[in-house]
Amino acid sequence: MRIGAHVDSTDPLAEAAARSADTVQFFLSDPQGWKAPKPREDAERLRAAEVDLYVHAPYVINVATLNNRIRIPSRKLLLGHATAAAAIGAKGLIVHGGHVNAGDDLAVGFDNWRKTFAYAADSGGFGVPVLIENTAGGDNACARRLDALARLWDAIGDHEVGFCLDTCHAYAGGEELLGLVDRVKAITGRIDLVHANNSKGAFNSGQDRHDNLGGGTIDPELVVAVIRAAGAPVVVETPGGVTGQAADIDFLRQQLGAESPAA
Ligand SMILES: [Zn+2]
Secondary structure, eight states: OOEEEEOOSSSHHHHHHHTTOSEEEEOSSOTTSOOOOOOOTTHHHHHHOSSEEEEEOOTTOOSSOSOHHHHHHHHHHHHHHHHHHHHTTOSEEEEEOOBOOTTSOHHHHHHHHHHHHHHHHHTTOOSSOEEEEOOSOOSSBSSSSHHHHHHHHHHHTTSOOEEEEEHHHHHHHTOOSTTHHHHHHHHHSOOOEEEOOEESSOTTOOOOOEEOTTSSSSOHHHHHHHHHHHTOOEEEOOSSHHHHHHHHHHHHHHHHTOOOOOO
16 A cells, blocks of 8 residues: 655655655646646656655646636646656646536536547647546536536546545535446546545535645544555545645554555
């Protein structure tokens, strides 16, 4: 069982060591910006590392939207991040499911996702597994509730696409965690990564506010049950820096009977 954390991108391997993590996730550029990622000087060291690496795509990416001025650059930015993630040997690139604007047809959003994979295939492929993550909020989201997720997978399931399950987003988004893994796998066939987060917001609040595993509104044992059922690597995206995240990782290792990496 690989367990780690979302960390600062400056020196991800040092961040991993500070948390005794065997997995890290980080951004390759400003998550709120549109700049393409620059090649990393530590690419060789990252590729050779024992630590498993995941890259989180910027939050601004929304490949589903009907707004051309967001969708077209989103596609390009996603492909640019995939190429950069492949260059450091990342195991996956996580991207949010996105949404359409109020009044727009969600069916077009799913088709825009299909076109994104077609565009990538025409450009030589993503080169790294793309993991679509469920989101917490909004009325027109592609991957907040499972009914939408099923329609999304109908549109893109023939492509090589993975899924990242965020426990905070699921709960705040209005999906019960009990039995959730089976319901998701019935749609996607797979869960590639779990984002293990507690939620400051209440069930179905639509709020994307992560909390440490022992805090928040979710029974932490439910988060553990999700991880156990998913059988996938885990990344905590929780507050508190090294101390807070190391405590969350320790808690999960204890609950799951997982061993720390050799120092
Ligand atoms: Zn997440």
